Amino acid sequence: MPNHPTSNTLHDTPDIAVVGAGIIGVASALQLARRGLRVVVIDQQDPGRGASYGNAGHLATEQVFPIADLSILKRLPAMLMDPMGPLRLDWKYMPRALPWFARLLLNLRPTPYQRTVAGIRALNESSLGAWNRLLKEIARPDLLKEDGSLLVFERPDSQQAIDALLARLHGQHVPVDRWQASAVREAAPQLSEHLQGGLFFPRTGHFLDPYQVVSELVHAARLSGVQFLKQRVEGGHLEQGGVSLITDQGRATARQVLIACGAHSAKLTAALTGKKVPLDTERGYHLMLPHEHGRLPFAVTSLERKFIMTPMSDGLRLAGTVEFAGLERPPSMERAWQLHRLSKGLFKRDLNADAATPWMGFRPSLPDSLPIIDKVCDGKVLLAFGHQHLGLTQAAITAELIGQLAVPGTATGTHGLPSIEAYRLQRF
Template sequence: MQVSPSPGGLSGNDADIAIIGAGVIGTACALMLSRRGFRVLVIDQNDPGMGASWGNAGHMATEQIFPIADASILKRLPGMLMDPLGPLRLDWRYFPRAIPWFSRLLWNLRKTPYRKTVAGIRALNQSSLSTWRALLASIDHSHLLKDQGSFLIHERADTRHDIDALHTRMLEQQVNVEHWQGDAIRQLAPQLSQRIRGGLFFPDTAHVVNPWRVVNAMVEAARHNGVQFTRNEVLTGKVDDQGVTLQTSESGQIRAHKVVLACGAHSASLAKALAGVRVPLDTERGYHLMLPGEQNRLPVAVTSLERRFIMTPMEEGLRLAGTVEFAGLKQSPNMQRAWQLHPLSQGLFKTELDAGSATAWMGFRPSLPDSLPIIDSVKDGKVLLAFGHHHLGLTQAAVTAEIITQLATDGETPATFPLPDLEYYKANRFA
């Protein structure tokens, strides 16, 4: 049952629900839970939206229903270790620590678990965009979402087979996808070069013009509902019969009836402390390069099949993103991985992109070896888990918040879409 809201605002450190993490998932949860009458406190070391949510590619990637790796990863492993600028990088210094995680990933590539992963991703993605549309419309910020589809392009004749094979696989999974020739793509995106032979168009995808503004819009709406945001670090926590106690670095103990754990790549230790579950959470270190002044290069997000990166038009310019690096949370970023995105784009446009005043960024994306997030209710409903979305955090944030609201209210809140089978996302699947 939903906790009865207490009168007035938050009293001291007391809250109905404390949310750890002020990224796109945590803020979406805060907004939706506040609409159900909960008194919500959001806790994060940084200002809202300043982690991985700030620097993501901005692509609502509902078409990406397959895991981050397939059986070919074994052949690619030497290159992953040796090439520091490759699109999928495993830092050799981190390799020993990564072995258990990658072993689980390989185990998940067997036919039955692989199919389960695809079904689990698809179940979230098929409702993600409609849920985002409704959420942004409800706070009068629909303009932040450009609902115009996206492309996956190819340049070489020998990759036509890969495009065709992917087209077939996606149709089998009921993904809305169309094959376009190069000339048709250039009619929509005329600045692309003649090198583009063709590609796939995904009508049911979108992009946001500024990921941080999306988070900030939800924060302002949540604050209007009484949600409080505080900069603080949650060190540990425990659950008792009355609720949850969080130990923080700045203000001692915080008490709440329930807690939502949504702090992305930093969630593993708190999941163990609060829920008693060990999760094989690792980090995809994502990089982007922002090119100011290139707002008009593309009308929609475009991904290159051969070059393995994405270009998304935003209000501040063109964002190049998409490389993945496994190196943990502590190693310094290799910003050359971001800067090499500019030369990687050469040849895709009729005239080269301007990298003047470009800015580089690196962030941590939480990744589980089966490519599915953890969305769960444990400890008699006192601990709600919402993390591990790897590169689909933005895409799946609104639908995750809907599910968390269902779990927090024991299903008493009317769902706006058919809920997926939540067994896909249980924390105990790694036990």
């Protein structure tokens, strides 16, 4: 598709411009097009080449708690001192990160924390059904393996932590089964026999290739009339008839805009709404092992080692490390290779890391661990970003919510949608 400056006139102005071609932007674009809107998607990268490319591939509906709790205060020295720790704060980024962390700590108080958990759970409970509907619509249900996931533990003294987590999950009505060591060995016989047991989550699954999921949605969106432009959006402003976006190749106008560019969403949101959102980024790493097939039947997470292993069509993906260092610093790929070291001892035979490829991407994160999903500025601006490490999980349900916000009353089927009250922009 040619990438030339746009000079839209009224008769060819799209109904909505989606800024961001990740999983959330593309899924939303498809929803909007199927509701009768003319849609253009704008991104400086090819679709799906940002955080959507390298996520863990886990449909993590069981993860209803934020990644941080009050123990983060005790862990702060380790976060600063250990460059290979599972949760790291870069020294040089600390001055910029402190205000964000201060707001995070305020959101760990009982009332806001409960509000966060309720908000995450509402999206996650609807996510699997939304994904099944979306994949059925594009005739690719085979992309999702709906076969559960497993959290394992190794040390006998971790039993207390497992029991506490199980009680909390039951309290949130998360489907979960306690597995003894024998059940773990039966389901995943290549795992080490010293594992003590785990928790199995039957209402989860994993994607065989997250990038292919985006690619298939792009294909379906193009067939539905969605146009994709490879341009960098540098700013914008509201006009009487809609929104004007300034790109590196000219000006693009639309009657509405959807900001869905993940960790890069804050600047455009401020330009269009006047609201400065406290958006930061969790830099996530993965290591892809192309020679590892058949080791695991489903995604497996280690309680003590704090990382996840997901079987995919191209091998086994190790993921899960979080780093706070902003958008500008170069990646520390040693953190990706650390994932292979963490896997040692979890299998009867160590994983083969020959020809392994490391990766780093930006997960957009807000201090209350909830995304922003909203329609503001008299309906001219829609927002869908800040899903932290649950962007893949919550993409399909977010797209349905955006479709309903853009074109109320056009939802198909009888499925209900979560209320967006917890995700509105005005909470900041």
